[in-house]
Amino acid sequence: MDKFIVSKSKLSGTVRVSGSKNAALPIMAATLLSEEKFVIKNVPSLKDITTMIKILEVLGKKISFQANTLTVESKTKRRYVAPYRLVKTMRASFCCLGPLLAKRKKAKVALPGGCVIGPRPVDLHIKGLTHLGADISIERGYCQAKADNLKGNHIYLGGPFGSSVLATANVMMAAVLAKGSTLIEHAACEPEINALGQFLKKMGADIQGFGTPLIRIKGKKSLAGCEFKVIPDRIEAGTFIAASLATGSGLEIKGAEPGHLTSVFEIAKKIGAKITVNNKTKSIKVKTPGKLKAVNITTLPYPGFPTDLQAQFMACLAKAKGISLIHEKVYPDRFMHLAELNRMGASIQKLGPYAIIEGQKNLKGAETQASDLRASAALVIAGLAAKGGSKVSRIYHIDRGYENIEEKLQKLGANIKRIK
Ligand code: UD1
Numbered sequence: 236m237d238k239f240i241v242s243k244s245k246l247s248g249t250v251r252v253s254g255s256k257n258a259a260l261p262i263m264a265a266t267l268l269s270e271e272k273f274v275i276k277n278v279p280s281l282k283d284i285t286t287m288i289k290i291l292e293v294l295g296k297k298i299s300f301q302a303n304t305l306t307v308e309s310k311t312k313r314r315y316v317a318p319y320r321l322v323k324t325m326r327a328s329f330c331c332l333g334p335l336l337a338k339r340k341k342a343k344v345a346l347p348g349g350c351v352i353g354p355r356p357v358d359l360h361i362k363g364l365t366h367l368g369a370d371i372s373i374e375r376g377y378c379q380a381k382a383d384n385l386k387g388n389h390i391y392l393g394g395p396f397g398s399s400v401l402a403t404a405n406v407m408m409a410a411v412l413a414k415g416s417t418l419i420e421h422a423a424c425e426p427e428i429n430a431l432g433q434f435l436k437k438m439g440a441d442i443q444g445f446g447t448p449l450i451r452i453k454g455k456k457s458l459a460g461c462e463f464k465v466i467p468d469r470i471e472a473g474t475f476i477a478a479s480l481a482t483g484s485g486l487e488i489k490g491a492e493p494g495h496l497t498s499v500f501e502i503a504k505k506i507g508a509k510i511t512v513n514n515k516t517k518s519i520k521v522k523t524p525g526k527l528k529a530v531n532i533t534t535l536p537y538p539g540f541p542t543d544l545q546a547q548f549m550a551c552l553a554k555a556k557g558i559s560l561i562h563e564k565v566y567p568d569r570f571m572h573l574a575e576l577n578r579m580g581a582s583i584q585k586l587g588p589y590a591i592i593e594g595q596k597n598l599k600g601a602e603t604q605a606s607d608l609r610a611s612a613a614l615v616i617a618g619l620a621a622k623g624g625s626k627v628s629r630i631y632h633i634d635r636g637y638e639n640i641e642e643k644l645q646k647l648g649a650n651i652k653r654i655k
Contacts, residue, residue, distance in 0.1 A: 238653070239627040239652070241615055241618030241625045244648060245648060248648065249489055250643050250646065250647055254278055255465055258468075260287050261427065264330045265408050273308075276464045277466075281634065281637075295311035315343060317344040328344070332360065337411070342380045343380075352607055359399045364405065393420075407419065411458065412456075422448050425536070467490050470544060471491075476499060477550065477613075488520075499541070499544060502532055509522040542563065544609070547613045553592060567588035571610050581598060597622050630653070
């Protein structure tokens with residue numbers, strides 16, 4: 236298994252963010268809604284994308300992926316089983332359920348199971364699709380669904396932790412081919428859902444309100460193929476902002492959408508960053524001149540501060556003067572990185588869904604182990620900010636979600652290298 240060797244670094248220069256993994260994955264699933272050809276650009280070259288390609292191939296799609304462009308064509312429209320061996324590695328594969336059901340009238344998708352960031356139920360996905368008329372049962376670890384004719388309905392999709400991104404995606408993708416009108420209330424408003432809505436519209440769907448909590452859909456009989464460009468990865472951009480903060484560096488992030496990062500800018504500024512945004516050129520300049528200040532962060536569904544940046548900002552706050560509090564409201568148990576950061580000299584305690592961080596003057600390099608995708612980014616950031624060298628193992632997690640991360644960091648001057 237590959238490892239990263241990381242040591243204290245000062246970053247400078249320019250970095251370009253890749254296309255958004257979390258936008259690309261549901262869009263790829265949406266290609267199941269038509270047998271026509273799709274060309275999807277700005278798709279990041281990542282392990283999760285390869286997994287989704289394999290799932291779509293099993294489901295009868297013919298795919299080529301070159302230079303971040305994905306071409307999807309149809310070989311057969313009869314297959315409907317997404318197998319466990321692929322689904323277990325990536326939860327997003329569960330969003331094949333809605334489009335398979337809508338287009339092929341039946342679907343058998345392995346249940347994704349648990350995850351180190353806490354329990355991850357699929358009740359909202361099932362509730363939404365059942366309201367559209369699907370007959371769903373769970374058998375031997377698979378979600379089996381059938382529906383001869385999906386029918387539009389009024390669906391409330393709020394859950395105990397707010398809206399659900401992929402449940403909203405699943406229900407949107409089923410409703411665009413259902414008979415009649417659907418109203419999704421308490422829909423997720425994430426930019427990735429907005430991107431999926433744009434994609435479905437390009438396919439010819441009659442869909443309005445995506446990107447807001449109320450989505451209105453009038454079902455169509457069929458949809459067409461299309462060309463589409465995936466939005467930039469806001470979580471990758473936020474990760475570079477966190478890296479700039481933790482290392483006291485200045486850098487320019489290019490190709491991101493500043494409008495997707497308002498909550499992140501707010502927190503970064505409170506911690507001590509100076510941020511200059513050029514909306515026209517899509518440039519974000521971050522400077523961290525002084526000492527870091529403690530802040531309180533609450534993670535929330537969009538437009539709140541993203542849970543997917545909680546770990547990376549915890550790594551910064553480990554060095555900020557004073558006591559910071561993080562309230563994790565999306566995944567209350569998402570604190571696996573905490574113990575690893577403490578091994579690097581941080582002083583962080585978990586109390587239920589809260590992390591209390593007592594900022595330290597210095598972090599110290601150590602051997603650490605990544606538990607999940609964003610936690611691995613946090614450990615790399617901590618390693619770049621710590622005195623002495625660090626070794627981060629299990630970095631296959633980071634390869635799931637960050638395209639060429641070490642090349643990008645090395646170009647900024649980071650001392651990071653991969654060992655096999
Ligand atoms: C997506 C993102 C993930 C991000 C998360 C929250 C992708 C591929 N992944 O995951 O990176 O961390 O949004 O922003 O886009 N819930 C239920 N019942 C359900 C579904 C979810 O109670 O049926 C709960 C979850 O346990 C969690 C909260 O709702 O507490 C939000 O989860 P959700 O938005 O569904 O996350 P994903 O869409 O799986």
